[in-house]
Amino acid sequence: MSFNPRFRHLSGHPGVVVRLDTELVVRYRAVDREFVWAPAHVVDTPAHLDRLAESIAADGIRVPLRMGFNTSYGYLDGNHRIAVALRLGLPDVPVELVEEPADAPRGHGHPMDGADLDVIRAAIEQARG
Template structure:
């Protein structure tokens, strides 16, 4: 994949996402997105894959839904709404 180091950060270039889009168009999403959740927050690992799926017009993507402990809270966690928690708990088989 095409990435560039800017300062101390590894940055994805447009060519990186183009290459990922080409791979997903050819082979599909081979690694499930990971959706972690608890009563307090949710996390998504797979932002590039979901962005490419939207770009390609995919209507479904593979997702693994996992209940997380409330601590430690990952830096990329987002607040959880009660209605969303109920949907995720049901998807996780709770």
């Protein structure tokens, strides 16, 4: 995977895919796409969310959300998917977890809750066996 400057806060290293509680993941989203739409030149957010909801209801989330994290911040990529997960009442979602260096830029990250960090690290350990 190559570095994408659009997501400069996320390293180019592959992470570990786990399932996490939707309520934990939603705390680290940049915006709520049900209320803050993407620019129209990017996507028609209401129509996109409706189509995505149909797809996820039928097939589940096929592309895991991506969460970069360190001890200070969590950075979520997947604001549309987490909005749909909430809309559909999904109890958990697939998330690719990538541990970022401590000096990673904050970007649109949110402060990391210590209890959430414990859950994230435990999920990684369990996934790695």
